[in-house]
Amino acid sequence: MTVTLKDIAEHLNVSKMTVSRVLNNKSSDFITEATRQRVQEAARVMGYAPNRAAQALATGQTRRIAFLSPSMGSRFFQEVANRFHQILLNDKYEIISGELDRQAADSTHPGGLSRMGLDGVLIYGGRLGSFVEYKGPVVNMGPHCSEVFDAVNVDLYPASRQAVEWLFETGAKRVAHILPPSAQNDWDDRYRAYREVSRERDKNPEYIQPPDWSRAAARNTIQEYVKTHGCPDGLFCANDDLAIGAYRGLRDMGIRVPDQVRLIGCDGIEDTEYLDPPMSTIVQPLEEMCKNAWEFLKRRLKKGNLPRQRMTCEAQLILREQ
Amino acid sequence: MTVTLKDIAEHLNVSKMTVSRVLNNKSSDFITEATRQRVQEAARVMGYAPNRAAQALATGQTRRIAFLSPSMGSRFFQEVANRFHQILLNDKYEIISGELDRQAADSTHPGGLSRMGLDGVLIYGGRLGSFVEYKGPVVNMGPHCSEVFDAVNVDLYPASRQAVEWLFETGAKRVAHILPPSAQNDWDDRYRAYREVSRERDKNPEYIQPPDWSRAAARNTIQEYVKTHGCPDGLFCANDDLAIGAYRGLRDMGIRVPDQVRLIGCDGIEDTEYLDPPMSTIVQPLEEMCKNAWEFLKRRLKKGNLPRQRMTCEAQLILREQ
DNA sequence: TTGTAAGCGTTATCAG
């Protein structure tokens, strides 16, 4: 059925090894130009394609990497996954995406990482207790990385402060913070920045807490909040999806953006540019982060016992016309 | 390092086969409850995880499927990929996404499908000449499917007609159609519907042609168009990204939506609901399409020589407040 | 420069 090394070898009266060597053209191996030509021609004509499983079994390497994030439905994480896809493609690696919760690291779990045949894992997001037991290389990225893995941190704190301060400075009397309760922790830059700026300005912090990070949740929650508490005139949102959901929820009630409320999102997804008015947001330097994460992982793939690699990138507040 | 069947077998003084049988619990195999228990316990304790590559090599099955679409940057295709991810997860299949152009089917291509170790391929979108030479099972889905593969068609024609007619009936004098030149073909339901309705109403068709399907392209192109041709008062867009780009481009020029121009998109991505005003669009029954595509593929995975499977789903025009 | 032999971790087949 499918063509194997052996088929080519027999066809050409050479050994499998000769064929293998030609097809992998390892620089360390020497083959006469004549046989090289013959083998390549035969492989092409016969339509040879290597059996990845066999290669993986023999070498112990799958050339497959997982990218895990909290939620594949989030546009931001899709943008990250995409960037990785493009980057890894250049290096002939496959990427397979998954969600942190579902893709538990332990080998007991039927869909667990250790059962997937991976060379390594890229993770956006933190709180990954279960991953300490995953044996392969892991690079963690995001605003609050694990202390045990290689890490590409992104610092949201300065930009978050600027965002909240800008809202106050440009006239907002009540600036609220939208974020799910699960993220209301001191390790969250956005939360901490909001709380501290509020305190410095003697403002009462107001938290609007959708049950999750989805647009739909933010849309509902903001409406309930406004009905019972009245409407803030500034809204610092923990991510762009929440900001977009809030925007829609406010418009549902006839509240004007930005006249009555100004919003600032976080992460910098494409969608924010296409709203009307375009939404201000805190942009993460994704390209830089992804490139570096991949470099970290490649290095560790080559040499497992490196000292821990880490770096920190700076997110940037982008104010759009309003 | 990692635990194998052999390790467990030696630890328990049984054969690898016994361990293998227990761990796969094939109903056809009979094992005493006692040994079953012992094996399962040992596997758990020792942290056994099967080697996927070895399994694949032995069985010839990878439990891995590719999902290919024209562009991974498109939000719509991301939504499709997502649905497949969820669906296949239930059946313990992995999914790996790619783009049609890059992932050529032939074995010559280094990143070609036949080199990826796949059980089958799901493709959204048409024009896939090169895929006839891919040997594995293929299910094609979308508005203009291949005639040679199993197919889940979606019929955009009736909804497209309704869309254009609705724009005219509700008062539009000039309804233009935005679509990239590459799609300006009779096999495209949207193009055909627009052209025919225009003709039936003795209207001059107006085509606005961004170079590709991106928001940015639509945003630029609409502005150039309006500057030279004036502004249509109805816009039927070949997909939601174009519609969103056009919306932004119009707003850039101070043109009011929907007062001066009304837009209708196509595909039904989540973003359309969150614009202000929410955007009308033609919604594809994604859940139905994906479920069926996967059923088709599973069937063909089991039994290769089925007659060609095919079905057609109906897209639906959703008019949102405007 | 090329070939031979062994092994990677599973599963299939056939004996016991």
Next chain:
DNA sequence: CTGATAACGCTTACAA
């Protein structure tokens, strides 16, 4: 019910 043995297709190490 359980165990040996032979694949699966490739690469690594070592011989020639």
